[in-house]
């Protein structure tokens with residue numbers, strides 16, 4: 001049976017050794033209580049919940065899926081009870097404001113719990129995950145009254161949230177959306193329209209569901225400039241703040257889909273439902289970005305989750321499965337054949353997953369620290385953190401989900417034909433991971449955001465702020481002879497990243513299609529370089545620990561070996577990306593539409 005064991009050793013390494021969590025929290029007002037002991041205890045408790053409660057439900061969720069009858073959704077057996085335990089444990093409130101019942105811990109602690117919960121059971125984790133985004137949106141843009149009414153219930157976990165953007169004719173291009181919001185006499189709005197693919201839109205886990213909905217006011221400008229944001233509760237809160245009268249929003253059906261069967265994907269019909277405006281009229285998309293940015297980092301985590309889960313299970317399998325002999329002679333002569341972990345190509349698949357999972361963890365936890373800074377640091381630091389986060393969010397989302405899917409496929413491959421059979425769980429992992437490259441902005445859209453909006457529109461400034469950080473690291477680390485194997489290629493790539501950007505910027509001035517044609521290659525290139533930076537930093541920490549003779553030497557040596565693997569076997573993928581990204585748009589645009597097929 002596939003299992004999940006929270007990688008606590010590696011989590012502690014990233015938090016304490018790499019990202020200097022203690023100093024980070026000490027430097028932020030209100031976070032001084034987040035000592036390593038306290039965080040360690042939270043991680044241990046979260047790990048127990050993920051391993052014991054959620055992991056056994058992962059398969060159940062896939063096999064049973066959600067069912068739909070008379071407008072109601074029943075979640076798979078055990079999901080509801082697990083959610084009750086989650087609420088009783090106070091987990092939904094972890095990183096939300098004490099003013100609304102939260103525990104006031106920084107976002108970066110919440111992300112550790114989300115990693116473990118999501119790796120154990122992604123479908124289940126999406127229910128509280130969407131609530132978290134709804135809470136962040138209300139916290140940032142809601143009125144005091146809205147916060148008192150909705151935020152407190154979301155923070156306690158009694159109610160859950162959703163994000164309602166997509167309509168049948170509009171997914172990527174939200175400027176096309178048609179859902180209407182007509183003003184009512186009492187200051188509320190009547191919301192009418194159909195939203196599709198709404199995750200956790202209807203379920204049986206909480207007393208009320210708070211939909212955060214994009215819609216258009218009468219006479220609103222066309223396109224994205226005419227979109228406003230609304231709260232539409234399933235049950236309208238009473239004066240006492242409880243779930244009251246049923247609102248005119250209902251689930252019309254749920255989707256039958258490739259993976260994440262345990263999470264309901266709903267068609268939501270709004271039939272003049274009562275809604276309440278959040279933020280200024282026609283600025284809905286700006287407010288929704290708060291939700292989307294939380295969700296993008298949350299989806300980046302999905303890449304890590306499937307990589308970690310597949311890695312753990314395929315590693316156990318590779319140690320036990322006996323097939324063929326090692327090329328250099330028997331490794332287990334007492335057995336009829338050697339375990340497949342002796343074969344170089346099996347090791348390549350294992351190490352790829354390990355490098356992606358551990359590198360991805362470093363990148364995402366770093367982004368979470370940036371989120372802490374954007375909320376709590378001094379003004380100057382806030383701006384710096386915001387700039388870096390703007391660059392790293394599309395990279396983390398798209399690059400890590402693409403590699404998470406690759407990893408899930410490697411895990412399946414290691415199981416051979418057994419990986420294709422449901423019993424082993426590997427095909428579920430592949431199916432579940434596939435959605436991560438589609439929702440929260442497809443890879444193609446993240447790539448346009450990165451190269452077009454974040455990099456070229458800032459005239460390269462957003463990128464330069466980060467390449468400067470890498471350059472400084474390389475300069476300092478170049479003094480250490482053992483770091484040369486990492487610093488040399490990293491510095492070379494860092495310089496090349498800037499040069500490629502300049503070349504693409506020049507081409508774009510002549511032809512805008514050049515941006516689109518280079519975008520995904522550019523994003524993947526950026527991802528490989530970013531991960532190389534984190535692997536170089538991890539290698540440096542490991543070398544220092546080994547030199548000091550402190551800690552678990554085998555752990556640090558494994559880190560160094562994995563870093564070497566990353567630099568020698570994964571980073572060189574950038575060579576083909578450079579060629580293709582510079583090959584121009586003509587090879588894509590030359591074929592006329594009618595000549596695609598004959």
Ligand SMILES: Cc1cc2nc3c(=O)[nH]c(=O)nc-3n(C[C@H](O)[C@H](O)[C@H](O)COP(=O)(O)OP(=O)(O)OC[C@H]3O[C@@H](n4cnc5c(N)ncnc54)[C@H](O)[C@@H]3O)c2cc1C
Pocket residue numbers: 163164165166169170171172173196197198199200257265435438439440441442443444445448516
């Ligand atoms: C299981 C599931 C759960 C979901 N959960 C939610 C949810 O909770 N809330 C919600 O609002 N939505 C949700 N979605 C919707 C999801 O976010 C959209 O499916 C996604 O944004 C893509 O939109 P689309 O499907 O309409 O594809 P389209 O926008 O039609 O895109 C089709 C293809 O064209 C490409 N494309 C489009 N424009 C460009 C361009 N300019 N350049 C390059 N390529 C382009 C896209 O990358 C894609 O490959 C969910 C979807 C699924 C399947």
